[in-house]
Amino acid sequence: MDKLSGDGTRTADEQREIQEEVASADASQGKSKDGVRAVQAGARRYPEPPFPPQHEPKPGMEYRLDPPPMYDAPFYKGSGKLDGMVAVITGGDSGIGRAVAILFAREGADVTISHLAEDRDADETRRAVEAEGRRCLVSRGDVRDPDYCRQVIDHTVRTFGKIDVLVNNAAFQVHSKTIEDLSIEHFDMTIKTSLYGYFYMAKAAVPHLKEGSSIINTGSVVGLMGSAALLDYSMTKGGIHSFTRALASNLVSRGIRVNAVAPGPVWTPLNPSDKQAEQVSQFGSKVPMKRPAQPEELAPAYVFLASPQCSSYITGEILPVIGGY
Secondary structure, three states: OOOOOOOOHHHHHHHHHHHHHHHHHHHOOOOOOOOOOOOOOOOOOOOOOOOOOOOOOOOOOHHHOOOOOOOOOOOOOOOOOOOOOEEEEEOOOOHHHHHHHHHHHHOOOEEEEEEOOOHHHHHHHHHHHHHOOOOEEEEEOOOOOHHHHHHHHHHHHHHHOOOOEEEEOOOOOOOOOOHHHOOHHHHHHHHHHHHHHHHHHHHHHHHHOOOOOEEEEEOOHHHHHOOOOOHHHHHHHHHHHHHHHHHHHHHHHHOOEEEEEEEOOEOOOOOOOOOOHHHHOOOOOOOOOOOOEOHHHHHHHHHHHHOHHHHOOOOOOEEEEOOOO
């Protein structure tokens, strides 16, 4: 075989110099185990795994989480995007629901929050909404019950006179490593909370909605990509995405918009009340940003989809907020 003429020694030396420069730079950047730091691109710094190992009994209480979820978005300035509006938020006591309730109030809306049994968390959300100068109605019950869903809507209309925005956000999630481990009772709980509950709330709310109103459903990255240990939860989230698109088509002629937000990992009570303590300590570390989102990082997406000034031409869309997947 013919060889090209010339001495490659100098080039090899130059390549090694470059290699050494990169190695030195890598060593100085304080990286995680796989070589990439958690991404901090927000107005303030957010917690990074590893977190303290912890496990919460269902339904999970936000006040016990360590570190506390960041929900108050102190750098977010309201500008009247939801002035005079009324919103109903299921799962509004904690996590994404709490952060959404606060930003909706900061944008001028009165809020009803529905929760299952997390009274202390719900009371904290109510205080936070009222601190924004808006009214907050708290409702306790199970969205699997169609009668309860009607009661939430009717109570909201009696209290505030109307409804402009419905946020379907309540969920149930517990992993099962194999399909054999997924009991019928477990499957039924997941399906009825996340699919029946969304349907019941929408069915009860739609007669009160008018042109310019909107419905926002909380989907998930697992509804887009699936999750081996969350067969039932992935199924519901994929169903929520389809329900969103179908209901948007059903209601578009009435001027009612329907969209969904599909979060990636978010530091809320949902996951510490699912995974084992050691797994929780690494929650969010596998996404490209190498950390979970904080609830306040999701809430502006809901404001955007609720605001007629921001999203009047958007319906039937799934907005992923998934940390760079």
